[in-house]
Amino acid sequence: MPLYEYDCQECHQQVTIWKSFSDTSSPCCPVCGSQNLTRLISRVAIVKSSKDRVRDLSWVDKNVAHRLRKQADGGLSPAFEQTLDKMESQ
Numbered sequence: 001m002p003l004y005e006y007d008c009q010e011c012h013q014q015v016t017i018w019k020s021f022s023d024t025s026s027p028c029c030p031v032c033g034s035q036n037l038t039r040l041i042s043r044v045a046i047v048k049s050s051k052d053r054v055r056d057l058s059w060v061d062k063n064v065a066h067r068l069r070k071q072a073d074g075g076l077s078p079a080f081e082q083t084l085d086k087m088e089s090q
C-alpha cells in the first residue's frame with residue numbers, strides 16, 4: 001500500500017496516511033478530521049519479499065531525502081527532518 005504524508009491546514013499536524021490503490025476517497029486528518037490536507041511526499045511501501053526492491057527503494061529514498069533537504073534549504077519542520085533522517089539511515 002502506498003504511504004502518503006500530508007500537512008493538515010487546520011491543525012497544522014504532519015500526518016501519515018496509508019491508502020490502498022483502490023481507495024479514491026479524500027484523505028481525512030486523523031487528528032481533527034479535516035480534509036484540508038496538503039500532500040508532502042509519497043513513496044511506495046517496501047515489499048519485503050524482494051531484496052532487490054528493498055535495496056532500490058532505499059536508494060531512491062536517500063536521493064529524495066537529499067533533494068528535499070536541498071530544496072527546503074533549512075525550512076523544514078522538525079518532524080519532517082526526522083522523516084528525512086529515517087529515510088537517509090535506511
Ligand SMILES: [Zn+2]
Pocket residue numbers: 008009010011012013029030031032033034
Ligand atoms: Zn488536522
